[in-house]
Amino acid sequence: MPSYVVVGASRGLGYEWLRQLSSDPTNTVIGLARTPKNVQERLATDKISNVHLIQGDMSDNASLIAAAEEAGKLTGGSLDYLIVNGVSVNYEEHFLSPTDYIGKEDLLTTSMLDSVKVNLIGVIFTINAFLPLVRKSSIKKITVISTGFADRDLAEKSTISFAVTYSSIKAALNVVVAKYAAELKGEGIIFLALSPGVVDTSADKPKQSTEMSPYVKEKVGIMMTDFKRIYPDWVAVPLTPTRSVEMQKGVIDEMTIEKTGAFLSHHGNKNWL
Numbered sequence: 381m382p383s384y385v386v387v388g389a390s391r392g393l394g395y396e397w398l399r400q401l402s403s404d405p406t407n408t409v410i411g412l413a414r415t416p417k418n419v420q421e422r423l424a425t426d427k428i429s430n431v432h433l434i435q436g437d438m439s440d441n442a443s444l445i446a447a448a449e450e451a452g453k454l455t456g457g458s459l460d461y462l463i464v465n466g467v468s469v470n471y472e473e474h475f476l477s478p479t480d481y482i483g484k485e486d487l488l489t490t491s492m493l494d495s496v497k498v499n500l501i502g503v504i505f506t507i508n509a510f511l512p513l514v515r516k517s518s519i520k521k522i523t524v525i526s527t528g529f530a531d532r533d534l535a536e537k538s539t540i541s542f543a544v545t546y547s548s549i550k551a552a553l554n555v556v557v558a559k560y561a562a563e564l565k566g567e568g569i570i571f572l573a574l575s576p577g578v579v580d581t582s583a584d585k586p587k588q589s590t591e592m593s594p595y596v597k598e599k600v601g602i603m604m605t606d607f608k609r610i611y612p613d614w615v616a617v618p619l620t621p622t623r624s625v626e627m628q629k630g631v632i633d634e635m636t637i638e639k640t641g642a643f644l645s646h647h648g649n650k651n652w653l
């Protein structure tokens with residue numbers, strides 16, 4: 381009876397994790413969401429009754445400690461798999477390049493600090509809150525969802541100059557994952573920073589973040605063209621959330637303590653597309 385906690389499970393890839401994991405009735409599946417009520421309604425519509433929802437905000441350490449306590453009651457005091465999936469992105473600045481911030485210093489500062497709060501410190505809060513449960517498991521796998529954008533080699537090869545905040549904070553996150561691995565390898569806890577590929581999760585995003593202005597369309601076009609140039613064999617079609625989670629799960633299942641701290645793609649290597 382493996383147990384899973386998915387953090388940031390309200391929509392997109394996080395919700396897809398809940399959907400897939402709950403299809404095996406022997407799994408104990410727990411989703412953390414900032415607003416569980418909305419997710420509960422969606423689960424009911426999808427006729428999924430074996431997912432436990434707990435309130436949890438990655439920027440609120442007290443909520444995570446309380447969530448871990450509640451999760452422990454559902455699992456009998458241990459946790460096999462922790463998947464930290466949630467992310468905060470400010471679409472007001474996501475498509476800006478470094479020099480676009482000239483004259484927009486306040487926007488840069490606010491966005492960077494918000495991103496650090498959720499996407500970096502929030503992940504550390506989350507891992508530390510659930511660590512006592514993971515320590516009691518015999519499986520002990522902690523996965524943090526990263527992005528290929530955080531790979532410096534890809535950044536150097538590409539001409540994509542936007543996603544400055546998102547990419548740099550996720551890159552820092554990859555180092556944090558390696559630091560956890562360095563500290564806890566001796567306890568047999570397996571850490572992974574995992575990129576899910578390019579995935580179309582737009583159907584679930586708030587409308588204002590997916591409405592593409594000509595400016596954003598141009599940036600996305602540049603990204604797709606550049607990915608295709610770097611990876612000529614790529615089909616240039618985003619993955620579905622279903623396929624991405626299937627592939628991510630395959631990579632997590634293959635993780636061993638020898639590979640702890642790795643930063644891998646959904647292919648289990650450094651092919652980010």
Ligand SMILES: NC(=O)c1ccc[n+]([C@@H]2O[C@H](COP(=O)([O-])OP(=O)(O)OC[C@H]3O[C@@H](n4cnc5c(N)ncnc54)[C@H](OP(=O)(O)O)[C@@H]3O)[C@@H](O)[C@H]2O)c1
Pocket residue numbers: 387388389390391392393394413414415436437438439464465466467468498502525526527528575576577578579580581584585
């Ligand atoms: N989609 C892609 O192509 C892609 C590519 C590379 C990497 N990734 C990574 O994959 C993960 C999922 O991506 P996605 O496309 O599914 O993202 P998404 O659709 O934007 O969903 C983000 C999730 O994070 C949650 N979240 C935001 N702030 C939170 C907080 N403070 N505490 C807890 N949860 C919070 C959101 O919950 P609310 O509903 O409460 O806002 C939502 O469930 C992210 O880590 C992302 O960086 C995605």
